[in-house]
Each structure stands twice: as C-alpha cells, then as structure tokens.
Amino acid sequence: MKNTFVYTSFAIITITIFSCSKKINQPLSAFSKENVLERRADSVLKLMTLAEKVGQLNQYNGFWDITGPSPKEGQAAKKYDDLKKGLVGSMLNVKGVKDVKALQKIAVEGTRLGIPLLFGFDVIHGYKTISPIPLAESASWDMEAIRKSAAIAAEEAAAVGLNWTFAPMVDIARDARWGRVMEGAGEDPYLGSKIAVARVKGFQGDDLAATNTILACAKHFAGYAFAEAGRDYNTVDVSETTLQNTIFPPFKAAVDAGVRTFMNSFNELNGIPATGSPYLQRQILKGDWKFDGFVVSDWGSINEMISHGYAKDSKQAAEIAINAGSDMDMESSAYVEHLVTLVKEGKVKEIVIDDAAKRILKVKFELGLFDNPYKYCDESREKETVGKAEFQQGVLDMAKKSIVLLKNEKELLPLKKTGQKIALIGALANDKTSPLGSWRIAADDNSAVSVLEGLQKYKGNQLTYAKGADVAVGRTQFIWKTKINMTDKSGFAEAIAVAKKADVVVMVLGEHGLQSGEGRSRADLGLPGVQQELLEAIYTVNPNIVLVLNNGRPLAIPWADENIPAIVEAWQLGTQSGNAIAQVLYGDYNPSGKLPMTFPRNVGQVPIYYNYKNTGRPVMNEPESVFWSHYIDEKNTPLYPFGYGLSYSKFEYSDLKLSNSSFSKNGKIEVSIKVKNAGKVSGKEVVQLYIRDLIGSITRPIKELKGFEMIELQPNEIKEVTFTIDEKTIEFFTAKLKWEAEPGDFNVFVGGSSAKTIQSNFQYSN
Numbered sequence: 001m002k003n004t005f006v007y008t009s010f011a012i013i014t015i016t017i018f019s020c021s022k023k024i025n026q027p028l029s030a031f032s033k034e035n036v037l038e039r040r041a042d043s044v045l046k047l048m049t050l051a052e053k054v055g056q057l058n059q060y061n062g063f064w065d066i067t068g069p070s071p072k073e074g075q076a077a078k079k080y081d082d083l084k085k086g087l088v089g090s091m092l093n094v095k096g097v098k099d100v101k102a103l104q105k106i107a108v109e110g111t112r113l114g115i116p117l118l119f120g121f122d123v124i125h126g127y128k129t130i131s132p133i134p135l136a137e138s139a140s141w142d143m144e145a146i147r148k149s150a151a152i153a154a155e156e157a158a159a160v161g162l163n164w165t166f167a168p169m170v171d172i173a174r175d176a177r178w179g180r181v182m183e184g185a186g187e188d189p190y191l192g193s194k195i196a197v198a199r200v201k202g203f204q205g206d207d208l209a210a211t212n213t214i215l216a217c218a219k220h221f222a223g224y225a226f227a228e229a230g231r232d233y234n235t236v237d238v239s240e241t242t243l244q245n246t247i248f249p250p251f252k253a254a255v256d257a258g259v260r261t262f263m264n265s266f267n268e269l270n271g272i273p274a275t276g277s278p279y280l281q282r283q284i285l286k287g288d289w290k291f292d293g294f295v296v297s298d299w300g301s302i303n304e305m306i307s308h309g310y311a312k313d314s315k316q317a318a319e320i321a322i323n324a325g326s327d328m329d330m331e332s333s334a335y336v337e338h339l340v341t342l343v344k345e346g347k348v349k350e351i352v353i354d355d356a357a358k359r360i361l362k363v364k365f366e367l368g369l370f371d372n373p374y375k376y377c378d379e380s381r382e383k384e385t386v387g388k389a390e391f392q393q394g395v396l397d398m399a400k401k402s403i404v405l406l407k408n409e410k411e412l413l414p415l416k417k418t419g420q421k422i423a424l425i426g427a428l429a430n431d432k433t434s435p436l437g438s439w440r441i442a443a444d445d446n447s448a449v450s451v452l453e454g455l456q457k458y459k460g461n462q463l464t465y466a467k468g469a470d471v472a473v474g475r476t477q478f479i480w481k482t483k484i485n486m487t488d489k490s491g492f493a494e495a496i497a498v499a500k501k502a503d504v505v506v507m508v509l510g511e512h513g514l515q516s517g518e519g520r521s522r523a524d525l526g527l528p529g530v531q532q533e534l535l536e537a538i539y540t541v542n543p544n545i546v547l548v549l550n551n552g553r554p555l556a557i558p559w560a561d562e563n564i565p566a567i568v569e570a571w572q573l574g575t576q577s578g579n580a581i582a583q584v585l586y587g588d589y590n591p592s593g594k595l596p597m598t599f600p601r602n603v604g605q606v607p608i609y610y611n612y613k614n615t616g617r618p619v620m621n622e623p624e625s626v627f628w629s630h631y632i633d634e635k636n637t638p639l640y641p642f643g644y645g646l647s648y649s650k651f652e653y654s655d656l657k658l659s660n661s662s663f664s665k666n667g668k669i670e671v672s673i674k675v676k677n678a679g680k681v682s683g684k685e686v687v688q689l690y691i692r693d694l695i696g697s698i699t700r701p702i703k704e705l706k707g708f709e710m711i712e713l714q715p716n717e718i719k720e721v722t723f724t725i726d727e728k729t730i731e732f733f734t735a736k737l738k739w740e741a742e743p744g745d746f747n748v749f750v751g752g753s754s755a756k757t758i759q760s761n762f763q764y765s766n
Helices: 004-023 031-043 049-058 074-084 099-110 135-138 143-159 179-183 190-206 240-256 278-289 305-306 314-324 334-344 350-367 378-383 390-400 451-456 492-500 531-542 558-563 577-584
Strands: 058-061 090-092 116-121 217-221 261-264 295-297 405-406 420-425 461-468 504-510 545-550 566-569 653-660 662-664 668-677 683-693 704-713 718-726 746-752 757-765
Touching: 004 179, 004 190, 031 350, 031 545, 049 058, 049 334, 049 350, 058 074, 074 099, 090 190, 099 116, 099 378, 116 350, 135 143, 135 704, 143 378, 143 390, 190 240, 190 704, 217 240, 217 278, 240 261, 240 278, 261 278, 261 451, 261 558, 278 314, 295 350, 305 314, 305 378, 314 334, 314 350, 334 350, 378 531, 390 577, 420 451, 420 492, 451 461, 451 504, 451 577, 492 531, 504 531, 531 545, 653 746, 653 757, 662 668, 668 683, 668 704, 668 757, 683 718, 718 746
Parallel strands: 058 090, 090 116, 217 261, 261 295, 420 461, 420 504, 504 545, 545 566, 662 757
Antiparallel strands: 405 566, 653 668, 668 718, 683 704, 683 746, 746 757
C-alpha cells in the first residue's frame, strides 16, 4: 500500500526510543512517554507536504450519505476530493461504526500518508442515553455523579465510532436570558471549576487510548456567556479582572485536569473576535497555562470574523486565526483554501502551521489511532453498549440528584402513597421528547420516561391526567414539525374539572426542551404561552398544588412562589426524567440539589448573581431615600439564591468555630461547624463555605464560594464539618496583575445557601 512507508517509519522510531529506555534500565516515566509522543508526531510531520499539514487543520461536517454513491459535483464533491487527498484532519457529525469506518478507511488506506481522522460530535449530556442537562447536573453539587455521567456518555459515544466531544462548556453565566446557560455549570467560578474537572475526567478517563474514553473540549474561550442583553453571539465587553477572577478559572481548571482540546468562542473580546485573539489563545492558553493540546474554532467562526468587521475576506480571516493560535478550522474551509498561499506569500510562517499540525497529530497518537485507526469501529461493541441497562441506572441516579426542592409548605411533599386522588396537569407531564432537553442530537424522539409514566408506577393512588395547554417553543411556535398554538385555552375546562375532584394537583409546567440551548435566548423569563393563566385557573379551584418545573434556565415565577405551596425544580432530566421525578415526589428519594444559578424575581433584575460588588451606595442611608442602588418597582434580592435547596429533612447549623483568628504566609486555619438533621428522615446536605475579602487592591465581591461538602445525616444525627483556609483559598487576580493573597480582614460564612449562613472573621498577613 502507498502508506506502508509511513507506518514503518513510526515503528522504527518507536522501537528506537523504547530501546533507549530499556538500556538505561528504568520504567517509562510520564516525561519519557510524552517524549515518545512528541517524536512520533515529529516523525509524521517531517513526511508531510505543506498542503498535507494544512489538511490536518481542516474539519468538515459530514457531507454525503456514506452508504450511497460518492458525490460528483458541488461542495460535497470538493470535500470528498480533499478527503482522498489527505486534506482533512477531522470529521464532524458522522456517527455509527459503519459510517465512521468507511470514512476512516478512505483516510487511512486511500491517501498518501494514511493519517487517521478524528470524529467529533456534540455529546453534551449523553449520546443515546441522555443524562440531565449540564445545568441540572450542576445542581447536584456531586462531583463523582457528574464524572460518572460524563463517563457513560463517553463510553456510549466511543462505541459508535466517535472519539471527540465538544464538551464540557465551562462558561460562567449570570444572565438567564442566554439560552446556553443550560449547557454550563451556572454562575460561580469555584463550583464551575470543580465541575469542569469532573466532566473532563469523566469523558477522558485515565487512559485516552482506551476504547471507552473520548477527547473532551473546554469551551467557549472566552467570555461567551457575558453576551450583551443575554442574546446569543452578541458583543462581550468585560474587564480584565472579570476575565481573570470569574471567567478564566474553570478553563484553567480544565487545563490542569488534562483536557486535550479547547474551542474558541463566537463573541468578540476587547474588540477582537475570540477566534482571532492572540491574547486568549497564544498568551493565556498556550503561554501562561502551557496548554499543549489543540484549539478548534467554533462552527464557521473563522469566516464570521468578516461579519464582525475584523477581516475583509476568508483569506485574511484564515491569516488572522492561525496566527492567533486557532489550530483547527471547523467548517469554514478557510484554512484548506488559503493557508498554503499565505505561507508562500510570507504572511504566515510555516512553523506556525507545523505547531498546529503537530498538536493535532500528537492528540491522535494519544488516542492510539496510529496504532489502530479502527479501534472505535467494533460493531459488536456498538450493539452491546448503546442503551445498556447500567447506563439507564446511571442517568436515573444523576437525575434524582439534580432535582431541587424550592418550596414545601405544610409538608405537602412527599405525596402519600395510598388513598389520594391526584390530578396530573400540563402538556409537559405527558411529553417523552422535551425532557431530553437541548443538545441531544443523537437521541431518539419519544425516548424519555414521562412524568405520567413515572407516576403510573405507583399504584396506591387514583391518578387522572389532563393536558390543560400546550407549551410554546418560541418565535416560530414549532416543536420540530408540529405547529403549536400558544394562545389555545381549550384544554382549561378539562383540567379545571379534574383538579376540582383531586386531593392534590401535580402541575408540570415550564419550557419545552427546545426553548433553551444555542440560539435560544429569551427576553421573558416567565412561564411561556398560557401556562401562567392555567396555573392561576387551577389554583382558584384547588390550591393544593405541587408545581414541577421543567426548564433549561432559571425562571422568574414570583406569583407561584407567593401562592403555590410546593415547588420542585426538575429541569430537563433526560431519559429517566419521569422515574426520577416520581421517586422524589413520593419520597423514595429525598431531594438534595442546590441551585447553581440565581433565580430572579423579574427579568429586569438580570444579570443577577450572588457574588456581586457592594457599590458605593449599597443600602438606603436614610428613611425613604431614593439615592441608593435599587429598583423603585422591585426588590434587589433574588427569588431563590445561589446554593439554595430544601430537603424533606430539616438541617440546623450551629457552633461555628475557627482554629485561630488569624494566619500568615504558608499558614492556615480550620473552620468547623456542626450540622444537625432535625427532620424525620435521613437526608443529604451540601454545606457551603463562603469568604469575603473586606478590602482589596481591587474591589471584592460581598462573598465568594470557597468550599463545600456533601454530608448525609440520619434523623437527630449531628456531624461536624471542617474546611481549611490557606493562601490559595483567598488569592485573586490583584491590581498588580497577578494571582496572590493580599493581607487584610476577612469574613467567613458557612451555611446551606449563599443567603443563609453563620458568620465569623479572621485576618491574614504576609
């Protein structure tokens, strides 16, 4: 075969390196393994033409039916020709062993050098078996559960031939209008960093060369979630201190966790599109953080620099992006069309191309693709793995842990298991597609367990269902191909009649799964369509309501909070949604979730978040004064704060103690608190540690999450929880433009949410 020479060269180089290692009679260390990968990547690079190097930087979306005839004309034919010439490094949105193997065969057996392809896919919260949306998973505050969820997604995706996911999204988000809040970990950089690590480790595991792990991709670098007005793709303008202290930490945590790929963001930052930002990609990521994986553009974002007004055409966009450090071009075709010419013209140095290509080649070696290009192409493994029973149990466990109890007056929950008439109302209660949420592109419609199905498994009560009203999806009012009338109230009468006869009404209301996600920003954060009217109409005839929210973002529901006795935040929980919700409603699982993102009272409050700055006029300084930071028509406080979540247990905090009132450089103090379960059932509580730096070289937030621990307590059991505070805990990006701990006075808070804590104080000196 025409590529035999290349594989022979790889083998000789590998044998030589391992022989040298054997001669010095020491095991292959992490450093020497890295050296092997470097040398193997270099060995390939030396054999490549400039065009072939550029080809490694080119990613194409799937462009033809692989089981059909080869394309003969148009863009598809050009892409096919590029593939046969070795001018494609990665394919996007090709899935299934049969198709992946067919394309890999063209690359490996039909090109001059036989370099294998990467196959990328948006495995955001599952492949076929769908976990809760990432924002919901974040509400669990359970890092091991989140890691396992990502591992399930990775194993299932790898079984169908994929080796790269475009997740986790680690953007810190403070504005619930932005549709992609569903894809991240919420508003806090500390929690977001922990979750970034958990998801990277879940996807990538301990061995990238294993057949049940895939590459992770930290996205979107950087600032994407700070889009003005919460409108997707919009302009971002933030300070350096916000970048460093709020936006960057989860990305840095992902690098430290070993993430192998990054994706840049659509937005501009400091007037420069992120795709063309050398500050982000070369100075911070590849420079300061020493990231040695590769960066992929977001879909078409290289050519989008033309629309930004930063590049005059695709050729200049390619020049800007590659020089800025964007290694792989996702679906712009800018690199493959222009980089060879740009090198010949002296506008791009070939060493820049070499660096990008080598990064990609090295990752392919890490995956083991050069040793076995078809390692992900086992049809028997695909059949055995996709949808297997243990995955269903895993996503059910994740779903239950993601549920947050927001309100439970008069202990309406858990529901009694016998002797009750229960009315179940709401289109979402009988929906088997919406619970899958956004970004579930490989999942089958109607594959989720509905709430109706989940509740029907409990046989002791009389359950009656009525739809009440449809859920509007957005401006087009379409759910896939089904048109929805967002003003239709014709189902109200049946729902009211059912509610009148019930002891308890369970209403499942909120957003359809397609109302959040990319390109799905909302200006109104209330219940869409006529659902609010339906809720009020049912309340008039039977106020004994349990409101179950299905949504992909924080909602503004002040009326419900004031009037409805029990409210459950159930997000979009994936394949096992209905079973998870039913088990929580009936008390077979005691909810333990805590909000990862603040819920506003009114959309006019957003962006709203717990770790805000105090301002120069934080409170009313005299009776009836208007000259302070407030609204004249709404409270400043949120409806539900960050870290908030109730339980069927009742937790009491007491006896906050510090081991010392101060510490100095290289020292530490211990913070301890006692937590008691004063309820009647065992339960889990997330104990949260917050710190406020009272005076800084730049103004500091009123409090910041700096630690948390989940504990489980039996009724009347008391546990002491201890946190350690040291220099690392209190450091931040200071006015000196570096990370350091500044001396001064600090408040420390411990409690069950950001708003309900016990406080003490300490000092730090250096």
